[in-house]
Amino acid sequence: MPIPDHYRRGACPSAGNPMASGDGLLSRIRLIDGRLTPSGLRRVAALADEHGSGLIEITGRGNLQLRGLAEEAEAELTATLVDAGLAVEPAASEAVRNIQCSAAADLDPQALIDPAPQARALDQRLISDDRFRALPPKFRFVFNGGGLTHLADADGDIRADAVSTPEGTRYCIGLAGTSATAQSLGNCKPSQVVDVLVELALIFLEERQRLITPARRMRQLIDASGSSPFAGLRDLSRPGGVTADHPPAPEPGRTRAGTVLGVALGCLGTNSARLIAEQLEAHNSTLRITPQRCLIMPHGPVTNPGLAEAPELIHTPGDPRLSAIACPGMPGCASGSTATRRDALDWAEQVPELFDGRSLVHVSGCPKGCAHPGRAPVVLVAREGRYDLVLDDRALPEEEGHRIASGLLPEEVPDTLRALVSTAALNSPGDEPLVQSLVRVAQASRNRR
Structure with missing residues (x-):
């Protein structure tokens, strides 16, 4: 279903371009290669204490956030980040540095390549060329080197996934999706990948202006105009090769x-x-x-x-808190009507059979679903101080039939979740993973409706 305008996650805060929230301003620190030095970490901690809430938030893209900032302190915070090499000026250049990279590929012998050098080189190209300031706020580049910190499941507008070929390691270039869903354009050498991604981004900027309403993401452009403008780049060879290792995410x-x-x-x-x-x-x-x-x-x-x-x-796998994803909720976010983080931790403690450290439970303070925009097996989304229970969908369900309970008080949620797990277990054939059982419960619920 289309997303109503008032539920869109339009803001993409960054140093020099903060976002207003319920507890003050919020600023984001982009880690282009997923890495942070000890001195950088100390600097961020000092800023969080001096100007923010005393917490460093880690985002679902592997970046950092500081919240609770006073308006008069934001300029000093940004200047400090720039001085530490954690941001750039002007703010318009900082805003386009949306690059994800496999953070520990250089440490992992099963990764095909460490894409950090290419990610940093692309970052410099984006910063130095004023044309890229026209990129939409959420337009994202993904470098996937494989291994434990692979980004095969990360959604990207333009992506480069490492593949092994008879000629050596190459990057498979794709548009609009994950490594499995993106439209593949072909392979290129690591030495060519930055030039290729830059050329594709420039084509996007040119083509989006041909639309009545300029596209915000690559998928919108392809749906409207097709992918032919991106075909035939001279540095691309035919796609193929063995994809990088994509194991489960590392556990504590x-x-x-x-x-x-x-x-x-x-x-x-x-x-x-x-x-x-x-x-x-x-x-x-x-x-x-x-x-x-x-x-x-x-x-x-x-x-x-x-x-x-x-x-x-x-420190250990299976900790119930590993299953929980929650936005700040009330009072940290103006859109929240419940204390989502407190509730999520309470429920994780009370219902460990669902919060098993592997199943994903998304607790959202409103239908925007900022903490986890994608689908989740179990979603608890707040409305006016109560929670709706959604299965196998987003905080704003794509199918209304996935909302199986509404108007639950926070204290009513644990019993509802226990009943859900019991139903899933009763209908589970043998040793089926809980997540799959929950998806089947959702499907059965839809069929009954």
């Missing part, structure tokens, strides 16, 4: 790329951030940040006692 604990720490609801306290910086410095390491709101420390296991006791850090 030791992995081949380092030690993974989960961060409950993506909210990292500044004290924990400083302790992480201290341990990184001791090992001369750089922090990696994933879209799953996890931190990867390249060195050995966590040895700092303070980190072991930090309440928001998750």
Whole structure:
């Protein structure tokens, strides 16, 4: 179903271009290669304490956010970020730096290539060419090197996915989607990929202006005009090759790329951030940040006692909080009518059979679904202080039949979720994963309607 204008997530905040929220201004720090030095982490923590809420938020794109900023402090914060190399000026250039990159591909022997050098080179091209300031706020580039921090499932307007070919590693260039759904244009050498992506972005900028209403995303342009303007680039060869390894996202604990720490609801306290910086410095390491709101420390296991006791850090797989994704809700967001983060943590503790560390439960303060725009097996979306339960859909359901309960008080939700899990278990053949059982429950509910 079409998204009503008042439910669109139109803003894309950045340094120098903050967004107003319920608790002040919100500014985003883009990590082009998914990496942050200890000194950078200390600087961000200091800014969060001095000007913000005292929390560092990790977004679903692997970036950082500071919220609760006073209007008069935002200019100083931006200047500090620019001085630290964490943002650029002017704000119009900072706004177009929407690049995602496999954060730990250089640490992972199963990744095909480390795309960080290409991501940083593309970033410089976007910054240095004023034409790219016309890119829409959410237009996104994706570099997927494969391995544990692959981005096969990340949606991109223009993407480069590593593939293995008889001629060596190449990037498969695609438009509008994930690695599975994007329209493939062909392969190119790593040395050519930045030029190719730049040319495709310039074609997009030219073609979008031919429409009565300029396209905001590549998918809109292709749906309206087709993909023929993007065909035939001289640096592209025929698509093909073996795709990079795309294993499940790393869980907390030791992995081949380092030690993974989960961060409950993506909210990292500044004290924990400083302790992480201290341990990184001791090992001369750089922090990696994933879209799953996890931190990867390249060195050995966590040895700092303070980190072991930090309440928001998750050290073991299966922790119920790993299943929960929640927006700030009330009072942090003006659109929220419930305390979503508090509710999500309460429900994770009360219903561990659903919050099993693997199944995804999205708790949204309103139908915009900012914390997780995509589909989720279970969604609890707030309306006027109560929750609706949606299965296998978005916070604003694409099919109204996916909304199986409405108007639940927060305290009524745990029993409803337990009944849902019981129904799924009763109808599950053998050892079917819970997520698949929940999807089948949703399908059965639709059929009954």
